[in-house]
Amino acid sequence: xxxxxxxxxxxxxxxxxxxxxxxxxxxxFMPGDPYSGAITPETDPARIEELREKAGLNDPWYEQYVRxxxxxxxxxxxxxxxxxxxxxxxxxxxxxxxxxLSLLSVILLYSIAIPLGILAGRYNNSKxxxxxxxxxxxxxxxxxxxxxxxxxxxxxxxxxxFPTVGSVSVGLDPGTLAWYWDKIYHLILPASTFAxxxxxxxxxxxxSEIIDAKSLDYVRTARSKGIPxxxxxxxxxxxxxxxxxxxxxxxxxTGLLGGSIIIETIFGYPGMGQLFINAILSRDxxxxxxxxxxxxxxxxxxxxxxxxxxxxxxxxxxxx
Amino acid sequence: MKTTDELLRIKNLHTGFRIxxxxxxxxDNVSLSLRKNEILAIVGESGCGKSTLATSIIGLLDRNxxxxxxxxLYKNKNLAEMTEEELNDVRGLDxxxxxxxxxxxxxxxxxxxxxxxxxLIYHTKLTKEQRKERVLxxxxxxxxxxxxxxxxxxxxxxxxxxxxxxxxxIAISCKPQIIIADEPTTALxxxxxxxxxxxxxxxxxxxxxxxxxxxxxxxxxxEIADRVAVMYAGEIIEVAPVEELFSNPKHPYTRSLFNSxxxxxxxxxxxxxxxxxxxxxxxxxxxxxxxxxxxxxxPEEAHEDNPTLHEISPGHFVRCTCWKHFHFKSDIGGxxxxxxx
Ligand SMILES: Nc1ncnc2c1ncn2[C@@H]1O[C@H](COP(=O)(O)OP(=O)(O)OP(=O)(O)O)[C@@H](O)[C@H]1O
Ligand SMILES: [Mg+2]
Numbered sequence: 001x002x003x004x005x006x007x008x009x010x011x012x013x014x015x016x017x018x019x020x021x022x023x024x025x026x027x028x029f030m031p032g033d034p035y036s037g038a039i040t041p042e043t044d045p046a047r048i049e050e051l052r053e054k055a056g057l058n059d060p061w062y063e064q065y066v067r068x069x070x071x072x073x074x075x076x077x078x079x080x081x082x083x084x085x086x087x088x089x090x091x092x093x094x095x096x097x098x099x100x101l102s103l104l105s106v107i108l109l110y111s112i113a114i115p116l117g118i119l120a121g122r123y124n125n126s127k128x129x130x131x132x133x134x135x136x137x138x139x140x141x142x143x144x145x146x147x148x149x150x151x152x153x154x155x156x157x158x159x160x161x162f163p164t165v166g167s168v169s170v171g172l173d174p175g176t177l178a179w180y181w182d183k184i185y186h187l188i189l190p191a192s193t194f195a196x197x198x199x200x201x202x203x204x205x206x207x208s209e210i211i212d213a214k215s216l217d218y219v220r221t222a223r224s225k226g227i228p229x230x231x232x233x234x235x236x237x238x239x240x241x242x243x244x245x246x247x248x249x250x251x252x253x254t255g256l257l258g259g260s261i262i263i264e265t266i267f268g269y270p271g272m273g274q275l276f277i278n279a280i281l282s283r284d285x286x287x288x289x290x291x292x293x294x295x296x297x298x299x300x301x302x303x304x305x306x307x308x309x310x311x312x313x314x315x316x317x318x319x320x
Numbered sequence: 321m322k323t324t325d326e327l328l329r330i331k332n333l334h335t336g337f338r339i340x341x342x343x344x345x346x347x348d349n350v351s352l353s354l355r356k357n358e359i360l361a362i363v364g365e366s367g368c369g370k371s372t373l374a375t376s377i378i379g380l381l382d383r384n385x386x387x388x389x390x391x392x393l394y395k396n397k398n399l400a401e402m403t404e405e406e407l408n409d410v411r412g413l414d415x416x417x418x419x420x421x422x423x424x425x426x427x428x429x430x431x432x433x434x435x436x437x438x439x440l441i442y443h444t445k446l447t448k449e450q451r452k453e454r455v456l457x458x459x460x461x462x463x464x465x466x467x468x469x470x471x472x473x474x475x476x477x478x479x480x481x482x483x484x485x486x487x488x489x490i491a492i493s494c495k496p497q498i499i500i501a502d503e504p505t506t507a508l509x510x511x512x513x514x515x516x517x518x519x520x521x522x523x524x525x526x527x528x529x530x531x532x533x534x535x536x537x538x539x540x541x542x543e544i545a546d547r548v549a550v551m552y553a554g555e556i557i558e559v560a561p562v563e564e565l566f567s568n569p570k571h572p573y574t575r576s577l578f579n580s581x582x583x584x585x586x587x588x589x590x591x592x593x594x595x596x597x598x599x600x601x602x603x604x605x606x607x608x609x610x611x612x613x614x615x616x617x618x619p620e621e622a623h624e625d626n627p628t629l630h631e632i633s634p635g636h637f638v639r640c641t642c643w644k645h646f647h648f649k650s651d652i653g654g655x656x657x658x659x660x661x
Contacts, residue, residue, distance in 0.1 A: 125384075215382070217424040223380055224419075225439035225490065226411030229404060235438075236427050243429070315474040316428060 004311045008304050019296040020072070024065050027289045072293065078286035082279075087290045090275065095257075097167045098264075098271035101194075102256035104187045108195035109252070113202035114245070118238060120203065121210025132203065140200035148193045148266040155189060162189045165268035190267040194260065198252070202245060209241035246313050250306030254298040327497055327530045328354040328377070328415075333390035333400070335369075335376045337601065343387045344601045346372040348554035350390075351629075354498065354530040359521075361541040361562070362534045363577065364551035367600075370534045371420075373551070374500045376400075377532075378415050379407045394498075412439040416491040420503040422483035426475040432459075433471030436490050443494045458489040462519060481512035485519070492523055499524075500532045505540070513537075517544060538578065542566055547635070550574050553599060553610040556629065560636035570632065570643040573611045609640040 052058055056067060071077070077087035120132040139147075156164035163169070167186050172179040213219055214237065222236045223229075257272075264273040272291065279287035311317045330352045336343030346369045354360050362370050375381050376388055377399065392399040399410065411417075416439075419425045426435060433455050440451045452471075459467035462485040475483055484504065491499055501520065505513035521544060524531055535541060541548055541562065548565045550558040550573065558571040569575045599605065605613065609623040627640035 217419060217421060218427040220375075220380055221419060221425045221487070221490070222427065222438070224378060224411055224417045225442075226408040226413055227438055227442050228408060231438075235430070240427070240429055314429065316476045 004317070005304075005308055008307050012300050012304060015300055016297065019300070020069055020293065021065070023289055023293050023296065024068060026292070027285060028061060030285060077290040080279075080284050080287050082282045082284045082287075087286050090287065091272070091290060091294065094270060094272045094275045097269065098257060098273070100167075100183065101187055101191055101264075101269065101271055102253060104184070104191040105194035105198070105256055106249075106253055108191055109198045109202065110249075112195055113199040114206065114242070116199070117203040117206025117245075118210065120207040121241070122233060124207070124211050129207075133207070136200045136203045139196050142197070144193070144197055144260070144262045145266060147197060148190075148263055151189050151193055152266060162186075164189075167270055186269070190263050190269050193263055193267075194256070202248075205248075206241060206245055209244065210237055213237045213241050243310075243313055247306045247310045250304070250309055251302045253305065254302030257298050325355045325357075326353055327356055327394070328352075329391070329393040330377070331391040331393065333373070333376065333392060334388070335372050335381070336387045336389075337372075338385050338387070339602060344604070346554055346601055347376060348604075348606075350551075350554075350556055352549060352556065352559070354532060356497075356530055357524065357528045358546045359524070359531045359533055359544055361545035361548045362532065362551060363536065363538065363541060363548060365577075365597075366536075367597075368551045369554040370551055371502050374417065374502045374532065374534055377500060378411050378417060379404070380417070408442070412496070413443040413494045414496055415498040415500065416494070416496045418484075418487055418491050418499065418501040418504045421507050422480050422487055423507065425487055426483055428475055430474070431471065432473055432475065432478070432486055436471075436486065436493055439490065439493050454493070455489075458493055459486070461492070461523070462486070462489045463515070464489075480508050481516065484508060484512075484516055488516070488519060488523070492527070495527055496529060498530050498532070500534075502534045503536065504533075506536065513540075550577065553604050555610060555639065556637075557611065557639040558637065559629070564633065564636050568633075568636070570636075570638040571611075571640070572643060573614075609642055611640075612642070 056064060059067075075088055077091070079085065080087050080090055083090055116132050116135070120129045123129050152164055155161045163186050168179065168183050169186075172182055219232060219236050222232045261273040261277050263269070264271045265277060268274075275287065276291050278284075279291065307317075330350060333347055333350045334345045335347035336345040348369075350369075350373060352360070362373065364370055372381070376386075377392055379388070379399065379402065381388070383404075388400045390400060394410065394414065399407065402410070426432070433452070436455045436458055437451050440446055440454060444451075444454075446454060455471055456467040459470055464470050464482065464485055470478065470482070470486075475486075478486065484507075488504075499520075504520070505516050508516060517540060520531065520533075523529070533540075533545060545562045547559065547561050549556050550565075550571065552573050558565065558569070558574045560568075565574065566578075569578055599613075604610065608625060609627050612620070612623050623642045624640050629637040629639050630641070631637050
């Protein structure tokens with residue numbers, strides 16, 4: 001088990017190297033540099049050149065790359081030009097918001113999708129199955145922004161059950177129970193939108209896994225033992241069908257950690273997705289590169305997490 | 321044989337699969353019986369319905385897609401009419417099944433010990449400790465040397481032969497009266513095959529169970545079976561005690577089956593195969609002698625209109641009368657070496 005994990009982590013090192021190189025090269029190709037925005041008709045070109053020289057922007061690319069990676073490793077991500085703050089702090093703050101949102105989304109998603117998928121697969125071709133499949137097709141067909149706006153309009157503006165913007169109300173003391181509750185309160189609408197839209201894949205996957213499993217040889221063996229059908233389902237079919245879903249969890253979590261640009265924008269939720277889109281719109285390069293790097297890292301982390309989950313639940317994958 | 325020795329009697333069994341809203345019988349009007357301590361072999365080409373017959377007995381087919389008609393009498397009860405719950409009291413306890421492919425027949429995520437223990441939980445009153453003990457005893461019985469270790473392992477850690485031993489351990493865990501083995505050795509290499517068959521025979525000698533053995537291997541049949549039923553296109557076309565069938569095969573299909581065994585001693589290295597293939601389920605001839613299309617040189621008059629099984633000597637039944645008019649040259653292989661009597 002630990003060997004598997006260590007091996008996977010070691011594999012990540014060259015992957016991270018390639019990723020950082022790509023991000024760096026992309027950043028080099030982007031037009032302008034941090035000082036382009038500072039140029040006004042009154043600025044002295046020599047002064048800008050001096051700043052560039054001082055910041056090392058005239059050094060050969062590999063020196064710049066090494067310096068950039070060195071800073072990255074030390075957690076020194078540079079400074080945001082629009083916010084005039086350290087990129088690390090900025091991302092950290094948004095990341096906590098997104099983390100909460102992701103966590104609630106995942107919990108909601110799986111607690112809707114797993115029971116529905118199991119029911120649809122267990123009783124396939126029944127009325128229940130057909131209505132679940134219909135639901136999952138509808139949720140698949142609805143674009144994110146439509147459902148988001150619908151929820152916002154219905155539960156936010158019309159019924160006034162939930163707040164329509166932000167991550168927490170102003171005027172509450174951080175750390176108090178009321179503050180925490182208010183945060184969750186703000187999360188419910190965006191997280192539900194996430195969850196409802198994400199269920200399709202999980203439901204369909206689980207459903208077809210279960211239907212396929214019914215005719216597998218080992219399920220037939222289990223049936224030939226004369227154990228009750230509900231035991232055949234719980235001990236042989238469901239467990240084995242949930243396996244790929246469990247593995248998928250890693251990807252889902254890190255996918256969500258990246259934040260959803262659309263959902264965070266619609267609900268005015270100050271998370272990473274929103275930060276990313278704002279950074280792009282305002283050409284905030286240091287924020288963009290840091291975020292791209294982070295997203296890449298999260299994707300790698302997701303596959304690592306999936307492999308670890310897999311090696312816990314599937315004995316065939318453990319290395320002896 | 322005394323009738324009290326009879327364990328299972330199948331009468332006019334039809335098992336049909338639904339294909340586009342029509343049921344096609346893959347097992348067509350089969351009648352058979354199995355006695356205590358007997359090994360009944362069922363042979364026949366691929367697709368002739370052997371597995372369908374075997375799985376029909378303990379109702380393992382998908383009820384939504386199959387139709388079973390006729391009687392499968394066990395202890396005066398008709399298994400063909402039982403509900404799933406009623407069948408569960410028979411499966412594993414009275415009748416168990418061994419499947420062809422040991423590599424896929426065990427749950428990959430469950431420890432061997434737990435998989436064996438499962439049927440004990442529902443069919444016996446043993447306590448947890450007693451069950452664990454019984455699992456080790458069973459593993460020992462099927463010739464596994466380090467039962468404690470194997471019980472804790474997962475299927476992928478065992479070889480094919482070991483896995484088939486485990487499957488046999490599962491099958492015999494509640495000392496069943498009847499064991500149905502569907503090609504239990506096909507997926508294994510030759511030396512392991514012999515070991516597994518020996519094991520089955522040893523176990524039978526201990527418990528006196530009746531075994532239905534489905535196989536393609538006529539050598540195995542000759543060696544261990546007591547009686548043989550030959551199936552073709554869903555029907556039984558010949559049944560006889562093993563010596564009788566091998567020394568005196570009657571039906572042209574049975575003869576051509578024997579002719580298609582590769583003979584190492586013969587100079588002739590050409591493999592004798594039966595020409596043509598078993599017709600697919602939807603194209604089965606449902607009238608007359610089903611084999612007639614593959615022995616087209618036999619004139620039509622030779623076949624019965626509604627062929628039935630005739631007892632031609634004690635315990636030897638043959639379907640159709642076409643065998644009377646023709647026989648194969650026994651010295652040359654090949655199904656087309658036929659001449660009129
Ligand atoms: N689930 C099913 N649905 C439809 N047709 C089926 C099904 N299972 C088997 N059949 C058909 O029934 C016929 C008999 O199949 P069966 O598996 O019983 O043959 P078999 O004698 O066991 O062959 P083999 O020696 O290859 O195992 C074949 O024509 C097969 O295609
Ligand atoms: Mg078969």
